[in-house]
Amino acid sequence: MNQTCNTWQLEEAYDACGAAVYRLAMVYLGRHADAEDVTQEVFLRLICRAPAFTDGDHRRRWLLQVTANLCRDHLRSFWRKRVVELEDTLPTAAPEEREALDAVIRLPEQYRLPIHLHYYEGYSVAEIAQILKLGQSAVKMRLKRGRELLKIELEGSI
Amino acid sequence: MNINDYRRVMDRLVPTPELKESIMQKSPKNSILARRVVNGVLAAALAVACLFTAALAASPELRTAVLSFFRMEEREQVPSSSTAPERPDISQAEIGQLVKAQYIRMDSYRYGFSCGLLHDLAWSEDRKALLDYKFWEAKDNELIPVQVDMQTSQVDITHDGIHYLGEFWWFIRDGQLDFFTGDNRAWDEEGEHAWDWNFSFIPGRTDVLLLRLSTGTQMEYRESPFLYHLDTGDTEELFVGVDPDVLTESDGAIWSDNFQLALITGHASAQFPNGREWLYNRKTQTLTDVRTLGGVGADMAAFADDNTLILYDSGYDEDDILQAITFYAYDIPSGRVTKTLDSTPYYRDWGEHPSGVMTFGSRCVLISEEGQVQVVDLKTGNRSVLGGFTFQKGDDFMINPSGNKLLYFSMDSKTEGLGISQIGVVDLEKGIFFAFDREGYENLHEGGIGWDDDNTVSIRAHTLDNETHYLLVYQF
Numbered sequence: 039m040n041q042t043c044n045t046w047q048l049e050e051a052y053d054a055c056g057a058a059v060y061r062l063a064m065v066y067l068g069r070h071a072d073a074e075d076v077t078q079e080v081f082l083r084l085i086c087r088a089p090a091f092t093d094g095d096h097r098r099r100w101l102l103q104v105t106a107n108l109c110r111d112h113l114r115s116f117w118r119k120r121v122v123e124l125e126d127t128l129p130t131a132a133p134e135e136r137e138a139l140d141a142v143i144r145l146p147e148q149y150r151l152p153i154h155l156h157y158y159e160g161y162s163v164a165e166i167a168q169i170l171k172l173g174q175s176a177v178k179m180r181l182k183r184g185r186e187l188l189k190i191e192l193e194g195s196i
Numbered sequence: 197m198n199i200n201d202y203r204r205v206m207d208r209l210v211p212t213p214e215l216k217e218s219i220m221q222k223s224p225k226n227s228i229l230a231r232r233v234v235n236g237v238l239a240a241a242l243a244v245a246c247l248f249t250a251a252l253a254a255s256p257e258l259r260t261a262v263l264s265f266f267r268m269e270e271r272e273q274v275p276s277s278s279t280a281p282e283r284p285d286i287s288q289a290e291i292g293q294l295v296k297a298q299y300i301r302m303d304s305y306r307y308g309f310s311c312g313l314l315h316d317l318a319w320s321e322d323r324k325a326l327l328d329y330k331f332w333e334a335k336d337n338e339l340i341p342v343q344v345d346m347q348t349s350q351v352d353i354t355h356d357g358i359h360y361l362g363e364f365w366w367f368i369r370d371g372q373l374d375f376f377t378g379d380n381r382a383w384d385e386e387g388e389h390a391w392d393w394n395f396s397f398i399p400g401r402t403d404v405l406l407l408r409l410s411t412g413t414q415m416e417y418r419e420s421p422f423l424y425h426l427d428t429g430d431t432e433e434l435f436v437g438v439d440p441d442v443l444t445e446s447d448g449a450i451w452s453d454n455f456q457l458a459l460i461t462g463h464a465s466a467q468f469p470n471g472r473e474w475l476y477n478r479k480t481q482t483l484t485d486v487r488t489l490g491g492v493g494a495d496m497a498a499f500a501d502d503n504t505l506i507l508y509d510s511g512y513d514e515d516d517i518l519q520a521i522t523f524y525a526y527d528i529p530s531g532r533v534t535k536t537l538d539s540t541p542y543y544r545d546w547g548e549h550p551s552g553v554m555t556f557g558s559r560c561v562l563i564s565e566e567g568q569v570q571v572v573d574l575k576t577g578n579r580s581v582l583g584g585f586t587f588q589k590g591d592d593f594m595i596n597p598s599g600n601k602l603l604y605f606s607m608d609s610k611t612e613g614l615g616i617s618q619i620g621v622v623d624l625e626k627g628i629f630f631a632f633d634r635e636g637y638e639n640l641h642e643g644g645i646g647w648d649d650d651n652t653v654s655i656r657a658h659t660l661d662n663e664t665h666y667l668l669v670y671q672f
Binding site: 045046047048049052056057060061064073074077078081082090091092093132134135136137138139141142154157158171 | 199201202212215218305607643656
């Protein structure tokens with residue numbers, strides 16, 4: 039069953055998930071302009087290609103999945119550097135906060151998104167596997183490796 | 197590193213208000229991707245008409261019929277009890293003796309509805325094995341458990357060096373085939389999604405399914421079609437003799453009813469930023485670029501019937517955003533081409549362009565600047581005027597699988613979800629158009645609406661507290 043998305047549903051979806059989409063794109067791409075481009079593309083897809091969502095969580099997962107795919111396409115496009123540098127777009131961030139963000143952004147591509155989705159968005163391994171279209175074992179491995187690289191002070195184990 | 201520092205800094209990272217404004221105005225970038233989104237909408241619309249054909253008789257002269265809009269006095273009382281039942285239950289209503297409504301109340305959204313049956317499927321943790329299943333038939337005020345003769349079959353095929361393997365489940369009941377597949381994705385050595393397989397129905401056939409083998413995602417998505425014979429498990433390649441260069445570009449195909457012709461769709465490229473399409477003839481194993489058909493330079497096509505294509509000649513603005521379409525009927529055996537609708541602005545939505553053409557394969561809905569609506573048969577050029585009806589903000593249409601009925605619904609912007617305040621049907625064969633108002637829809641979050649078959653529309657919804665889920669089924 040196809041779902042129709044109109045202007046006010048778009049606004050509702052953006053208000054609910056726009057920041058999450060943008061943050062994920064920032065983590066992946068590190069550049070405000072690129073993250074905005076991808077966010078715009080993601081919501082265009084919501085307008086035109088959205089499936090029938092079972093609930094808000096389903097919609098959020100779908101949006102993050104599309105974001106991850108578009109970011110990957112974006113990174114593969116020309117003129118992108120392999121290592122992403124974070125732009126100075128956080129004037130009020132404390133040094134330790136800024137350092138934390140830099141550390142995640144500088145992680146190799148494959149670890150960045152699982153770390154963000156797990157530690158910021160709070161998704162489980164199974165949910166991350168669904169969003170990133172990865173096997174659960176691959177997600178676990180990437181989280182483990184990402185944690186090692188970041189030397190995260192864990193609050194809990196996966 | 198302290199993860200709470202990361203969380204705090206991420207909380208500060210918010211998009212600018214201008215981004216929201218830009219998205220709400222939907223001003224897509226001048227990119228291949230954006231154009232493919234527009235094409236995707238059209239292609240989806242075309243796909244409806246390719247698998248299923250409209251049955252209106254053609255006339256040598258253009259006809260204009262008038263369908264008078266009848267707004268029913270009776271109103272639907274939309275259920276919204278937030279008490280979740282232990283097991284699915286059902287209630288029903290008749291709306292003005294024209295529409296039968298069934299309200300299925302559920303404790304979870306895991307239930308599905310297909311072939312007229314409600315189902316509850318239990319999958320293994322990896323979603324590759326169907327462990328248990330229950331089916332119910334909705335009869336009057338009861339959900340009656342139904343036993344189905346569930347069969348298990350296997351996909352085991354190597355194509356292009358990739359081994360596609362997995363099980364699926366199917367049954368035939370009352371002459372209808374239904375199937376269920378789990379997670380058929382496969383992963384490469386790095387744990388990345390590498391390939392996938394899935395099925396589609398072939399209209400009128402219960403002995404075969406259309407097997408689609410795919411690789412990649414998004415812009416790298418590629419797909420190859422096969423026939424899967426349910427009795428033997430044998431597969432049959434459908435694109436025999438097709439130029440390998442075309443196949444490497446193909447991301448899907450649309451089939452004629454008799455399954456002898458296909459429109460192969462190709463992905464966007466630097467040379468063809470809006471993608472390409474080819475007409476493939478299985479019998480002669482010939483391939484024709486759609487752009488060459490009829491000499492009109494069309495960039496897309498749809499099947500009106502087994503012998504007729506509707507050619508879409510799209511016009512783009514300087515930002516390569518689709519602006520207008522000219523439609524032609526192309527008679528495949530003779531090559532004769534007839535313009536059936538001259539260059540018409542493309543309808544996007546109320547906010548952006550509240551008039552223009554909505555495409556539904558071999559038909560379109562034409563909305564004037566004053567909100568007057570006509571349904572145009574793009575094979576004959578015949579028109580049906582929806583008399584006494586004005587298209588307004590929140591209104592929308594959706595065509596049924598056979599292309600002979602249009603679902604009309606109106607959405608209330610003040611509610612969560614779709615907020616469907618009015619539902620109706622334009623029956624193009626019977627020449628009637630009626631709709632009824634709904635009361636209490638604002639107490640539900642309505643997430644989706646669509647045709648289940650040619651006569652059945654359903655709405656997926658849940659209560660605002662998310663405790664109770666509803667499937668609202670309407671027989672027109």
